[in-house]
Amino acid sequence: MLKKLENMSKVQLIYFFIIAFTALGLGLSNDVIANYFKDAYQITAYERGLIEFPRELPGVLVIFIVASLSIFSDVRIAMGAQLLSIIGIGALGFITPPFAIMLIFIFINSVGMHMFMPLQDSIGMSLIKNEGIGKKMGQYKGVSTVFTMLAGILVFIGFRIGFFSFKSNIKWIFIIAAGILVVVFILFFILEKQIGKSIKSNKKVNFVFRKEYRYYYTLVVMWGVQKQIMIVYGPWVLIDILNKRADTLAILTIIGSFVGVFFIPAVGRWVDRFGIKKLLYADALSFIVVYLVYGLLSAGFSTGTLDTIGIPLFLAYMIFIIDRMSTQMGMIRTIYLRSIAVKSSDITPTLSLGLSLDHIVSIICAYLGGVVWSLWGPQYIFFLASALSIVNLYVASKVREDKLTRCI
Structure with a gap:
């Protein structure tokens, strides 16, 4: 490990720390937000879907926000994104405002998170040489996973000993998360001093709809459906039906992250070894x-035909963990885009547009998911997601392996 650190450039080392602390901050805020909604505001499944509008709307707007800041470097914009996240989550740490005011702070925090999403990949790839991009991206995700696991450990301990609570006046977990994001802001400042303002991608709102990118956009739209259904309503099965608290979800996060420490870097190596086409099949x-x-x-839990203890509960936990690992395979889409990019300047605007398309679908699915859950039951949300995932198989079948091999 020490030898690897010695061989790593200083800017890449700084960026690894940025990735690490970002994952830690998100693990103490975004990853426990569903429990916050339940404990602090006692919301229903339908209301849970409605909350996703202010949370996901910034994902739709991000392409315009980033484009409006085109005079700044990617690093400067990333710094601004951290400040918004700090304000949004920090405020919720100090007060428990009325529901409507809470949504405003959720929106501010979400704007910061979504601004950073496309920049995180574009900045990271700009620091990588052409050789072994899959391996390096796998390392980025591996570091992120390690610190997500660390966040899970802190969440578990904090809630078990009573230091963390969403029912208390002060939400220390959010305050600590905001403090960690301050560290990320400082690290970006240091990174900028090391590289200057050289990382500055094309941020014009040019809506890059090249035919070469049609399957990438299909993948991100499908991800919008899958993400919203499983990331929002997957935990809600455990929280609302099985009455599991933040410490239980933290344990599952720890286990998933521990497995991911080895799994995610392996995915990066598999991309280099087997190619993107085979990995897209596996993902689908x-x-x-x-x-x-x-x-x-x-279906079994909600109708009472399955016990909420024993093997059925264990299987639910296992599927939850496997899903968390599956969502980490999203880097395959980013590598796929890079491999088919007509121009390198297309990458950031295409990532941003993809993020916007993803979130438009997410907002629609969040609302419809709440309606489906309330009227017919939670199982139909997941059956729909399973059926729609067949589209991912179709896209994988259309990917040209020879094209990708030349571009990676």
């Missing part, structure tokens, strides 16, 4: 199986 199949099984379990 994993989503189909995960959603189908989770739907069956949800």
Whole structure:
């Protein structure tokens, strides 16, 4: 490990720390936000879907926000994104405002998070040489996973000993998360001093709809459906139906992250070894199986035909963990885009537009998911996601392996 650190450039080392602390901050804020909604505001499944509008709207607007800041470097914009996240989550740490005011702070925090999403990948790739991009991106995700696991450990300990609570006046977990994001801001400042303002991608709102990118956009739209259904309503099965608290979800996060420490870097190596086409197939199949099984379990839990203890509960935990690993395979989409990019300047605006498309779908699915849950039951949300994931298989079949091999 020490030898690897010695061989790593200083700017890449700084960026690894940025990735690490960002994951830690998100693990103490965004990853526990569903429990915050339940404990502090006692919301229903339908209200849970409605909350996703202010949380996901910044993802739609991010392409315009980033474009309006085109005079600044990517690093400067990333610094601004951290400040917004700090304000949004920090405020919720000090007060428990009325529901409507809470949504405003959630929106501010979400704007910061979504501004950073496309920049995180574009900045990271700009620091990588052409050789072994899959391996390096896998390392980025691996570091992120390690610190997500660390966040899970802190969440578990904090809630178990009573230091963290969403029912108290002060939400220390959010205050600590805001403090960690301050560290990320400082690290970006240091990174800028090391590289100057050289990282400055094309941020014009040019809506890059090249035919070469049609399958990438299909993948991100499908991800919008899958993400919203599983990331929002997957935990809600555990929280609302099975009455599991933040410490239980933290344990599952720890286990998933521990496995991911080895799994995610391996995915990066597999991209380099087997190619993107085969990994896209694997990604699609994993989503189909995960959603189908989770739907069956949800049906059993909600109707009372399955026990909420023992093997059924263990299976629900296992599917939850596997899903968390599957969502980390999203880096395959980013590498796929880089491999087919007509111009390097297309990458950031295409990532931003993809993020916007993803979130438009997410907002629609969040609302419809709440309606489906309330009227017919949670299982139908997951069955729908499983069926729609067949589209991912179709895209994988259309990817040209020879084209990708030349571009990576």
